[in-house]
Amino acid sequence: xxxxxxxxRGLSGLDAPLVTVEVHLANGLPAFNLVGLPDTEVxxxxxxxxxxxxxxxxxxxxxxxxxxxxxxxxxxxxxxxxLPIAIGVLAATGQVPAAALPAYEFAGxxxxxxxxxxxxxxxxxxLSARRDGRAFVLPxxxxxxxxxxxxxxxxxxxxxxxxxxxxxGREPLTAAAHAxxxxxxxxxHDLADVRGQAEAKRAxxxxxAGGHSLLMIGPPGTGKSMLxxxxxxxxxxxxxxxxxxTAAIASLAGRxxxxxxxxxxxxxxxxxxxAVALVGGGPNPRPGEIxxxxxxxxxxxxxxxxxxxxxxxxxxxxxxxxxHISRAARQSTFPAQFQFVAAMNxxxxxWLGHASGRCHCxxxxxxxxxGRVSGALLDRIDLGVEVPAVALDSLCKRDAMSPDGGVSPxxxxxxxxxxxxxxxxxxxxxxxxARLAPREIDAHCALxxxxxxxxxxxxxxxxxxxxxxxRILKVARTIADLGDAxxxxxxxxxxxxxxxxxxxx
Numbered sequence: 001x002x003x004x005x006x007x008x009r010g011l012s013g014l015d016a017p018l019v020t021v022e023v024h025l026a027n028g029l030p031a032f033n034l035v036g037l038p039d040t041e042v043x044x045x046x047x048x049x050x051x052x053x054x055x056x057x058x059x060x061x062x063x064x065x066x067x068x069x070x071x072x073x074x075x076x077x078x079x080x081x082x083l084p085i086a087i088g089v090l091a092a093t094g095q096v097p098a099a100a101l102p103a104y105e106f107a108g109x110x111x112x113x114x115x116x117x118x119x120x121x122x123x124x125x126x127l128s129a130r131r132d133g134r135a136f137v138l139p140x141x142x143x144x145x146x147x148x149x150x151x152x153x154x155x156x157x158x159x160x161x162x163x164x165x166x167x168x169g170r171e172p173l174t175a176a177a178h179a180x181x182x183x184x185x186x187x188x189h190d191l192a193d194v195r196g197q198a199e200a201k202r203a204x205x206x207x208x209a210g211g212h213s214l215l216m217i218g219p220p221g222t223g224k225s226m227l228x229x230x231x232x233x234x235x236x237x238x239x240x241x242x243x244x245x246t247a248a249i250a251s252l253a254g255r256x257x258x259x260x261x262x263x264x265x266x267x268x269x270x271x272x273x274x275a276v277a278l279v280g281g282g283p284n285p286r287p288g289e290i291x292x293x294x295x296x297x298x299x300x301x302x303x304x305x306x307x308x309x310x311x312x313x314x315x316x317x318x319x320x321x322x323x324h325i326s327r328a329a330r331q332s333t334f335p336a337q338f339q340f341v342a343a344m345n346x347x348x349x350x351w352l353g354h355a356s357g358r359c360h361c362x363x364x365x366x367x368x369x370x371g372r373v374s375g376a377l378l379d380r381i382d383l384g385v386e387v388p389a390v391a392l393d394s395l396c397k398r399d400a401m402s403p404d405g406g407v408s409p410x411x412x413x414x415x416x417x418x419x420x421x422x423x424x425x426x427x428x429x430x431x432x433x434a435r436l437a438p439r440e441i442d443a444h445c446a447l448x449x450x451x452x453x454x455x456x457x458x459x460x461x462x463x464x465x466x467x468x469x470x471r472i473l474k475v476a477r478t479i480a481d482l483g484d485a486x487x488x489x490x491x492x493x494x495x496x497x498x499x500x501x502x503x504x505x
Contacts, residue, residue: 004091007105008084009125013332016128020070023088028064036069039077056114079109080119108139114160118142123251145256147176189229192410196390203385209421210478211432213340218387224343228299232264233411236419265296271305285325285332293338303344304372384502421481433474445473450490
């Protein structure tokens with residue numbers, strides 16, 4: 001058979017488009033040509049495939065070999081095409097039967113010995129293979145993440161010889177069983193560890209219940225970072241689809257770990273990170289921090305220390321929940337429904353308003369420091385809360401949020417409340433309150449007469465934008481959900497307005 005066709009998968013954002021590997025043998029001087037927009041890693045597969053076939057005791061044809069990776073306009077990268085190219089050469093020379101190939105998709109990097117090395121993006125490729133009704137053959141080291149896809153047929157293999165024996169029907173590979181999610185583990189960062197800061201904890205609870213963004217302002221050492229680290233522990237559990245989406249992004253970045261399955265991601269990049277590191281990019285676009293935080297938390301500490309141009313790239317993803325990366329050769333789209341949490345000091349030295357009186361910053365310096373964060377970004381933050389210095393007696397007391405004297409972790413108590421509130425939102429509108437569109441806000445966040453009058457007064461006094469108006473309504477709706485209130489009233493509106501403190505910065 002001079003032509004063999006083997007199916008594989010590429011990666012384009014979170015999608016895994018089908019790639020058809022066509023292998024043609026012709027008479028002429030021995031040559032091995034790869035076409036179809038391969039990058040350097042794919043071109044190097046010629047030497048890996050030749051050595052792997054020879055070391056596995058297969059015959060490598062001394063003919064003109066042409067391998068076409070279709071579609072030709074899709075850039076191909078990484079070593080995942082080694083295995084399908086090798087299978088195509090063997091099928092074209094009749095060393096393995098070609099009749100069974102249409103039922104399978106193949107991906108794997110070959111070692112020179114013929115062993116299979118793990119690949120990046122196994123989970124999104126398994127999702128696409130399941131959708132098209134084909135079995136997926138891949139390295140055994142990558143099977144654990146592909147097996148997370150329910151109803152996917154995954155065949156793990158340790159080397160090229162095992163794959164060929166399976167196709168020949170001599171020693172069939174054993175399909176990987178669907179990986180059962182491990183039992184939930186206790187949170188490593190418990191909210192009960194934070195002493196005092198009742199108002200900040202209340203804001204954190206509201207943020208967790210409705211998926212709202214949060215800004216904490218306070219002197220150094222008051223617990224801002226501690227509070228942010230404890231937000232994932234009070235968020236509602238991930239659904240299976242959310243867990244798969246989160247794991248698929250981690251797989252694309254080569255960061256998949258069984259230990260973190262179904263756990264909310266928490267990303268805290270350093271303030272020297274670039275815009276590309278934050279939103280993603282590169283010649284072959286990879287997900288950035290905002291996508292790695294999908295369905296989780298993105299925490300930016302020392303917010304004014306970030307480059308303003310880097311911070312401003314967050315504005316569109318905060319609204320849309322996706323990020324579109326365009327390069328000259330290709331375009332990719334990654335999901336980015338992250339919960340934004342930030343922390344900052346009140347002034348350059350950090351001690352403004354502290355009881356010690358050690359701050360000597362001038363009003364001009366304070367205004368310049370706070371002006372490093374654009375008003376457009378601040379306007380997209382739902383909750384702002386002050387985190388003041390904690391008194392000594394509060395540090396010595398047990399936390400009131402552990403009602404049984406500290407035996408039950410406070411995070412578990414708060415998580416139950418946020419889970420119930422989130423369930424009300426899903427049942428009512430199918431999404432968290434923070435994701436409501438303007439038309440949906442009118443339908444689900446209607447105010448009574450007292451609440452509407454209060455909000456109108458606050459809008460005029462604080463000169464709030466239309467975006468701030470909608471965000472106050474969404475926060476008020478979340479506060480009502482936490483209190484199991486069917487309607488949004490004036491007390492809920494008043495509390496939501498109180499969290500717009502950064503509008504007066």
